[in-house]
Amino acid sequence: MVVDQPADVLAIIIKCINFAAVKHKYQRRKDPEKTPYVNHVIGVAEILTEEANVQDVEVIQAAILHDTVEDTDTSFDEIEAQFGVNVCQLVKEVTDDKSLPKAERKRLQVEHAAGSSPSAKLIKLADKLYNLRDLERVSPEGWAPERVQEYYEWAQKVVNELRGTNKKLEDSLDEIFKRHCTS
Numbered sequence: 001m002v003v004d005q006p007a008d009v010l011a012i013i014i015k016c017i018n019f020a021a022v023k024h025k026y027q028r029r030k031d032p033e034k035t036p037y038v039n040h041v042i043g044v045a046e047i048l049t050e051e052a053n054v055q056d057v058e059v060i061q062a063a064i065l066h067d068t069v070e071d072t073d074t075s076f077d078e079i080e081a082q083f084g085v086n087v088c089q090l091v092k093e094v095t096d097d098k099s100l101p102k103a104e105r106k107r108l109q110v111e112h113a114a115g116s117s118p119s120a121k122l123i124k125l126a127d128k129l130y131n132l133r134d135l136e137r138v139s140p141e142g143w144a145p146e147r148v149q150e151y152y153e154w155a156q157k158v159v160n161e162l163r164g165t166n167k168k169l170e171d172s173l174d175e176i177f178k179r180h181c182t183s
């Protein structure tokens with residue numbers, strides 16, 4: 001297939017995918033099949049290109065890298081040195097502070113969502129859409145139905161603060177919330 005794409009864009013994206021694959025190499029998803037974690041970040045990036053029609057390379061880079069600092073030994077300095085200040089800033093915007101208690105982290109996601117940049121909002125929407133589709137497919141190991149339900153309801157609260165960003169993603173998210181949430 002002939003595509004009109006500068007060679008440097010391809011190299012940049014492959015560098016991100018390789019960086020994420022190396023960093024997440026010991027991490028697995030919580031599904032019973034223990035899917036490689038990197039499938040998630042590649043899937044989030046694909047939602048952005050295929051469904052949200054995002055063409056901003058830095059947004060796709062940040063989507064691929066979005067869980068490296070939160071979930072691995074990667075530092076923001078490393079992201080900035082490898083991928084530049086804009087990508088690093090975006091990754092910062094979508095990174096939870098894992099030193100905080102979980103309830104506080106969840107509360108801060110709702111509180112910070114509306115004040116995020118439009119690019120960070122896109123990544124947050126795609127991340128939630130991927131995780132909610134995954135949750136509809138199969139429950140993570142050890143999650144009781146109540147915990148699954150709490151995730152749907154909390155995700156809806158976050159998404160409510162991200163609205164007006166991308167209609168296609170928001171419509172897809174709303175279809176899921178219609179199936180699982182009361183409001």
Ligand SMILES: Nc1nc2c(ncn2[C@@H]2O[C@H](COP(=O)(O)OP(=O)(O)O)[C@@H](OP(=O)(O)OP(=O)(O)O)[C@H]2O)c(=O)[nH]1
Pocket residue numbers: 028029030031040067102127128131132134135139140151
């Ligand atoms: N649905 C689903 N989620 C899984 C699976 N494996 C890992 N996860 C991750 O689990 C996180 C949600 O689980 P929680 O218990 O609420 O959060 P925690 O892992 O941060 O403590 C998500 O992290 P996150 O990317 O930081 O997103 P979010 O917490 O901001 O939504 C999601 O990516 C899986 O098999 N299914």
Ligand SMILES: [Mn+2]
Pocket residue numbers: 040066067127
């Ligand atoms: Mn994620």
